[in-house]
Structure formats: structure tokens, C-alpha cells
Amino acid sequence: MSSVKNPLILRQLFHKETSTYTYLLACGNTKEAVLIDPVLDCVERDLKLLQELGVHLVYGMNTHVHADHITGTGKLKEALPDCKSVLGSKSGARADVYVAQDENVKFGNLALECRSTPGHTNGCTTYVLHEHEMAFTGDALLIRGCGRTDFQQGSPSVLFESVHSQIFSLPKHYKLYPAHDYKGVIFHIILLLLFLSMWHFFFPGFSVTTVEEELAHNTRLTKTKEEFIKIMDNLNLPYPKRLDESLPANLMCGVTDPVPS
Ligand SMILES: N[C@@H](CCC(=O)N[C@@H](CSS)C(=O)NCC(=O)O)C(=O)O
Numbered sequence: 001m002s003s004v005k006n007p008l009i010l011r012q013l014f015h016k017e018t019s020t021y022t023y024l025l026a027c028g029n030t031k032e033a034v035l036i037d038p039v040l041d042c043v044e045r046d047l048k049l050l051q052e053l054g055v056h057l058v059y060g061m062n063t064h065v066h067a068d069h070i071t072g073t074g075k076l077k078e079a080l081p082d083c084k085s086v087l088g089s090k091s092g093a094r095a096d097v098y099v100a101q102d103e104n105v106k107f108g109n110l111a112l113e114c115r116s117t118p119g120h121t122n123g124c125t126t127y128v129l130h131e132h133e134m135a136f137t138g139d140a141l142l143i144r145g146c147g148r149t150d151f152q153q154g155s156p157s158v159l160f161e162s163v164h165s166q167i168f169s170l171p172k173h174y175k176l177y178p179a180h181d182y183k184g185v186i187f188h189i190i191l192l193l194l195f196l197s198m199w200h201f202f203f204p205g206f207s208v209t210t211v212e213e214e215l216a217h218n219t220r221l222t223k224t225k226e227e228f229i230k231i232m233d234n235l236n237l238p239y240p241k242r243l244d245e246s247l248p249a250n251l252m253c254g255v256t257d258p259v260p261s
């Protein structure tokens with residue numbers, strides 16, 4: 001294990017309605033912070049936390065153009081004018097900073113390396129924090145699963161290559177943090193039927209994994225490429241409930257231009 005020079009403040013936040021994880025990362029020395037995949041509905045929560053921790057948001061970053069929720073980046077920028085939005089250069093959406101393969105996003109003394117991981121969408125980017133041996137995979141890799149490939153330029157073949165070359169090639173002990181966890185949802189439904197509302201207490205789902213765990217236990221990506229393509233082509237998932245509002249808004253950084261009066 002390499003010695004850690006710069007302390008990291010890390011918070012994993014959850015949006016229950018869309019099972020989305022947002023990550024707050026801040027440099028413990030300088031207090032410069034980034035939010036990865038903020039959700040519009042949770043901006044007030046995130047602003048309060050930034051203030052409580054005494055950190056200064058420099059980037060609102062997205063791993064990709066989300067199809068299931070509206071990004072909070074635009075609203076965060078309105079509240080914090082120093083904050084810039086970051087997105088993969090192949091995303092086709094509006095952002096202040098576009099990142100490509102091997103570029104770094106710096107916050108304080110820490111830096112996130114950008115790895116292009118298309119296949120779920122063209123612009124999908126995995127952000128790697130080498131100093132703390134962790135990566136934020138968006139929807140390219142979910143815990144024991146992966147993002148769907150049936151819309152938004154999705155391609156199972158491209159996703160398979162991305163995950164194997166850019167994520168599974170990281171050291172085996174690296175922690176992987178995804179953009180969603182759907183494992184708790186089944187239990188949620190069962191407990192709702194039992195009129196209980198504390199599902200998260202009993203069945204928290206999964207919050208983090210490692211390269212080693214996914215190489216051994218990912219239900220899709222441990223298969224051959226041919227088997228993987230067959231699985232992905234036959235998922236038959238319903239479209240995300242908020243797709244129609246999310247996609248156009250996220251192409252505009254989560255805010256639509258004001259209508260002239
Ligand atoms: N039911 C959810 C949407 C679920 C969904 O389609 N999730 C996406 C990631 S958000 S683009 C996905 O890739 N899922 C993979 C899988 O195996 O489930 C909603 O209505 O929001």
C-alpha cells in the first residue's frame with residue numbers, strides 16, 4: 001500500500017427515489033471539494049453538508065449524461081458561482097470543463113484521473129483517485145452488475161472492453177464506487193408490503209466494492225464477451241421513469257435556459 005500524503009474527506013450520499021449515489025470528495029488540507037453525480041432534488045442537502053464540513057466546491061462533476069434523474073450541477077453553479085461543471089468530452093452535453101482520457105481534475109492537493117469508459121453512453125468517464133486507491137465508475141460498472149446498453153449510444157461490446165481495459169486493470173485492492181445500487185430495492189418492496197419503512201436499516205444494499213470482488217463475482221462481466229453481449233441484449237428493462245425530463249435537462253447541465261418573458 002502506498003503511503004497517503006493528503007487526507008481525503010469522503011461522503012457517500014444516496015437519493016432513494018432513483019437509487020443514485022452522489023460522492024462528496026474534499027482535500028483535507030486545502031478544503032477544496034468536488035461532487036460527483038449530484039442530484040437536482042438533493043442540492044439543498046448537499047449545500048448544507050458543504051457548509052457544515054467547511055469545504056469549498058470547485059467542481060460539480062458527472063460520470064455521464066444521466067437518464068434517470070436531473071443532475072444538480074446547474075443548480076449548484078447558481079448557488080456557488082466559483083463552481084464549474086465537468087463532463088466527458090464525448091458526452092455531447094453542455095459543461096464548463098470537458099475531460100478526456102488521462103486528463104486530471106485537481107481539487108486541492110488531490111487529483112482525479114479521467115478514464116474514458118464508454119458503452120453505457122459514449123461520454124461515460126470513470127474518475128480514479130490513485131492516492132486513495134479508489135475509483136468512481138458511474139454506470140459503467142455497478143456492484144455485481146453494470147449499466148444498461150439499450151439506449152443513449154449504448155453498446156455491450158464497447159462496455160465490455162471499457163470495463164476490462166480501464167477498470168479491471170486497476171490494482172485489485174482499489175475500491176470501486178458506483179452511481180447506483182439497486183440491490184436494496186427488492187427488499188424495499190417486500191418491506192413496504194409488510195408496512196415497514198426502515199428497509200435501509202435492515203437491508204442497506206451495497207455501497208462499495210473492489211476490483212478483486214467484481215473480477216470474481218460480477219454477474220455479467222465475469223462472462224465471456226459473447227455471453228455478456230447476449231445477457232445485455234436480453235435484459236428487457238423498462239425505461240427509467242424520469243427519462244423524458246432527465247435527458248433534455250442533462251444535455252443543458254441540469255438547467256433549462258429561462259424562457260424570455
Ligand atoms: N428503475 C429506474 C431505472 C433503472 C435503470 O434503468 N437504471 C440504469 C442506470 S440509470 S441510466 C441501468 O443502467 N440499470 C442497469 C440494471 O441492470 O438495472 C428508474 O425508473 O429510475
Ligand SMILES: [Fe+2]
Binds near residue numbers: 065066067120139147
Ligand atoms: Fe446512466
